[in-house]
Amino acid sequence: MLQGIQLVKSARGQKIIDNVDVQLEPGQISVIIGPSGSGKTTLIKLLALLEKPDSGKIVIDDHQYQFPAERNELPPWPEITVVFQQLFLWPHLTLLQNIKLPLMLRSKWHRSVERRASVAPTSNASTTNVQPVEQRRLDDLIELFDMQSFVQRYPNEASLGQRQRAALVRALVLQPRYLLLDEITSSLDVEQISIILSYLKRLSKKGIGVLIVTHLLNFAREAADRVIFMDAGRIIESGGREVLDSPSQERVKKFLSVIESAS
Amino acid sequence: MYVSGGNDEHIIGRRIGGALRDDCRKTQSNAGIMSVFDILITYQSAFANGLLTTFQLALMIWLIGLTGGSLLGSIGARWKIFVGIPSRVISFTLSGVPILVFLFWLHYPLQQLLGVVIDPFITAALTLSIINVFAVADVIRGVLLDFPSQYIIAGKVCGMTSSQILVHIQLPIVLRQTVPVLLMIQVNMLQATLFASLISVNEIFRVAQQINSHIYKPVEVYTALGLLFLAICLPLNGLALWLKAKFTRDFSER
Ligand SMILES: Nc1ncnc2c1ncn2[C@@H]1O[C@H](COP(=O)(O)OP(=O)(O)OP(=O)(O)O)[C@@H](O)[C@H]1O
Ligand SMILES: [Mg+2]
Numbered sequence: 001m002l003q004g005i006q007l008v009k010s011a012r013g014q015k016i017i018d019n020v021d022v023q024l025e026p027g028q029i030s031v032i033i034g035p036s037g038s039g040k041t042t043l044i045k046l047l048a049l050l051e052k053p054d055s056g057k058i059v060i061d062d063h064q065y066q067f068p069a070e071r072n073e074l075p076p077w078p079e080i081t082v083v084f085q086q087l088f089l090w091p092h093l094t095l096l097q098n099i100k101l102p103l104m105l106r107s108k109w110h111r112s113v114e115r116r117a118s119v120a121p122t123s124n125a126s127t128t129n130v131q132p133v134e135q136r137r138l139d140d141l142i143e144l145f146d147m148q149s150f151v152q153r154y155p156n157e158a159s160l161g162q163r164q165r166a167a168l169v170r171a172l173v174l175q176p177r178y179l180l181l182d183e184i185t186s187s188l189d190v191e192q193i194s195i196i197l198s199y200l201k202r203l204s205k206k207g208i209g210v211l212i213v214t215h216l217l218n219f220a221r222e223a224a225d226r227v228i229f230m231d232a233g234r235i236i237e238s239g240g241r242e243v244l245d246s247p248s249q250e251r252v253k254k255f256l257s258v259i260e261s262a263s
Numbered sequence: 264m265y266v267s268g269g270n271d272e273h274i275i276g277r278r279i280g281g282a283l284r285d286d287c288r289k290t291q292s293n294a295g296i297m298s299v300f301d302i303l304i305t306y307q308s309a310f311a312n313g314l315l316t317t318f319q320l321a322l323m324i325w326l327i328g329l330t331g332g333s334l335l336g337s338i339g340a341r342w343k344i345f346v347g348i349p350s351r352v353i354s355f356t357l358s359g360v361p362i363l364v365f366l367f368w369l370h371y372p373l374q375q376l377l378g379v380v381i382d383p384f385i386t387a388a389l390t391l392s393i394i395n396v397f398a399v400a401d402v403i404r405g406v407l408l409d410f411p412s413q414y415i416i417a418g419k420v421c422g423m424t425s426s427q428i429l430v431h432i433q434l435p436i437v438l439r440q441t442v443p444v445l446l447m448i449q450v451n452m453l454q455a456t457l458f459a460s461l462i463s464v465n466e467i468f469r470v471a472q473q474i475n476s477h478i479y480k481p482v483e484v485y486t487a488l489g490l491l492f493l494a495i496c497l498p499l500n501g502l503a504l505w506l507k508a509k510f511t512r513d514f515s516e517r
Contacts, residue, residue, distance in 0.1 A: 050416055078422035088417035092436050101431060102421035174421060 001025055002080065002178045002209055004047050007056035009233075016042050017053065018233040024178060029200060029210045031220040034230030035255060040213045041085060043230070044180045047211070048082045049075035060178070078102065078171070080178040085213075087167040087184075089155040095166040096151040099138065103173055104129040134173060141169045145195065160187040168196065178209045185214060197223055217260055220244060229255070302487045306474050310491065313470030320388055320456045320466055325449050327392035332399020337429060339400060340407035347404060354397035363458050366390045370462040387459035387466075395452050402444050406437045446503035450496055467491065 002024040009017035017039050024030055024047070032040050045051040049058060049065060058065040060080060065073065089098050130138065142151060145165045150158055158166070164184050171179060179200075185193050193216070200223060204210050214220055220227060220241075227244055229237040229252045237249045247253050303310065339347035357365070370386045410433055418428035438445075460469035467488065475484040 048420060050419065075419075077420050081420045081422075084413070084417070086413065088413040090414055090417065090432055090436070092439060102418075102423055105423055105427050105431070170421065 001059065001061065002047060002211075003057075003059040004043070005057040005059065007043070007046055007053045007058075009042060009046060009051070009053045016233050017046060020056075020233070020235055022047070022228065022235065024209045024211050025225075026177065026209045027204055027207045028225040029204050029212065029223045030226040030228060031224040032211065032213045032228045032230060033215070033217075033220060033255075038230040039233040040230055041182055042233075044082060044182050044211070044213065048077075048080055048180055050082070078174040078176050080180070081171045081174060081176040082180045083167050083171045083182065083184050085182040085184070087155075087163050089163055089167055089170075091155055094152050094154055095147070095158060095162070098155070098166060099151075099170045099173060100130060102170065103134050103138070106174070137175075138169070138173050141172055144199065145169060145192070161189070161192065164188060165192070172199075172203075176208070178211070179203070180211045182213045183215070185216060185219065193219060215259055217244065217256070231255075299483050299487045299490065302474070302478075302480070302483050303490070306470075309470050309474065310467065310487075313465060313467035314491065316384070316464065317453075317456050317466040317468075320384065320391070320459060320464070321453045323388040324391045324395050324452050324456070327388075328395025328399050328449070328452065329445065331392070331396040333403055333434070335396060335400035336403025336407065337434070339404040341425075341429075343408075350397065350400055350404070354401045357394055357397050362391070362394060362455050363461060365394070366458050366461060383459070383462040383464045386462060387456070387464050391452060391455055391459075394455070395448065398448050399445060402441050402448070403437065406440055407433060410437065443503055443507045446499070446506065450499050450503075453496065453499070454492070 004020060004022045007017050007020045007022075008015060020039075020043060022043065032043070034040055042051070046053050046056075047058060049060075052069065053067045056067050058067075060076060063073075063076065065075075089095065090101070093101060142148060145168075147162070147165055147169070150162050151166070153162075155163055155166075164187055168181070168184055185196065188196070197219060200210050200212070204225075212219075212223065221244055224241050224244070227239060227241060228235055229243075229247070229249070231251055237243060237247055237252050243252075244256065247256060335346070335350055339350045366387060369390045370383065374381055374386075414432055414436070415428055418432050423431070456466055457468040459466050460472060463469065471484050471488040475481050478484070
């Protein structure tokens with residue numbers, strides 16, 4: 001279980017995360033909805049231990065990280081991993097190289113592990129350093145997201161939607177246990193979104209915990225096991241999928257009706 | 264101390280071997296109508312010997328400077344207080360000391376102080392390497408510190424260690440950005456090898472001095488030297504441009 005307990009984070013004298021408790025179960029998809037600037041990205045960075053909260057506690061399975069921290073403990077990346085709003089693809093590598101680099105480096109460490117698995121050569125057999133099992137998983141993902149035509153491009157030669165898929169696949173091939181996705185569907189078409197949606201559902205059935213920030217109500221309705229509303233650094237309402245249709249808070253009702261009418 | 268070339272043919276002959284002596288004999292017959300190119304042709308073996316020494320010197324300085332500087336720059340970016348700031352202070356000080364003075368000081372007073380005698384070639388190579396190391400480190404540390412943190416964060420969440428991030432993300436991006444600057448520094452270092460003549464390393468400038476002290480045609484001799492350097496530095500600058508075009512892609516996203 002991934003858990004944030006009484007998280008507080010200030011920036012420039014202002015609380016941008018204000019006493020937030022949040023819980024992400026393995027095998028569940030949680031969706032965060034909230035207006036711009038409400039602290040969604042910040043919360044994800046705290047949960048992924050990329051930024052330190054001023055106070056509070058992060059629990060990742062049986063590991064506890066208490067803040068303010070008295071010692072520096074290395075977070076369990078990429079067991080918990082993030083796909084960021086701005087994607088952060090490395091500009092000097094092609095999309096495919098972006099996806100493969102972390103895999104190859106990890107294989108170097110754990111070369112012995114999946115060694116015996118043997119797989120027939122695939123379309124992307126150019127690589128030598130990725131283990132066959134991972135190579136096949138990668139090929140499957142590239143095919144699933146229809147990426148063959150552009151994986152050889154550099155990030156600045158690819159469209160935003162293409163980059164979003166590449167960044168997503170870069171995280172997916174690492175098989176994280178907790179996957180945090182920050183608004184990564186903004187430039188994808190309906191078909192791509194539904195492909196991602198069903199893939200994420202499959203992942204969560206395998207016991208992966210998924211957290212998604214999105215503005216797409218339909219996406220949330222389809223995917224969410226839990227829904228979390230954020231506003232001004234606080235969680236103002238949370239609950240099951242039904243919260244989307246009958247929120248108790250006025251603020252949430254208003255926000256939902258606005259994005260409903262916009263889409 | 265033997266500063267600048269002696270005008271005694273005996274000394275010249277001893278210093279750069281038979282080459283210059285033979286060359287000199289040839290010229291004495293047709294002195295007077297000697298042009299720049301005549302000088303280059305007449306003294307070609309002497310120039311070649313000098314160039315060889317200059318290249319050996321430059322190669323050492325480049326290799327030590329680029330590897331040592333990248334290393335020192337990377338370490339300095341990581342341990343800002345213990346390595347970064349001292350190396351910044353040293354490079355700041357070094358940049359304020361004329362290379363000539365630094366070289367002389369390391370050659371004569373320091374070695375006398377320590378009671379050692381080091382081959383002038385090695386002294387020159389080390390002195391200029393030190394300068395190069397700190398100049399390169401300065402550039403590398405600067406861009407590493409300005410490095411966009413999001414690329415590092417992306418590496419972290421993908422499970423890469425900080426040394427993997429340094430090697431596979433930071434350095435490649437940084438080197439691409441810095442290739443033009445680093446090459447410019449290396450061309451400057453090549454030109455700084457001329458100062459090695461001060462401590463009587465028989466590199467190209469000292470050869471030119473010796474030839475001049477023999478035939479007293481400073482304009483022609485140093486023009487010849489200039490042409491030689493132009494012939495070497497122009498391709499290097501061309502290489503810099505080519506590398507820049509090849510490796511520094513426009514990273515900005517649409
Ligand atoms: N490093 C920082 N320094 C100062 N303020 C910050 C910093 N990072 C975030 N903030 C502020 O914290 C608030 C929450 O930011 P955050 O990026 O988490 O919002 P968000 O919910 O992700 O918004 P969006 O939907 O636009 O992505 C914003 O008001 C933002 O200006
Ligand atoms: Mg955000």
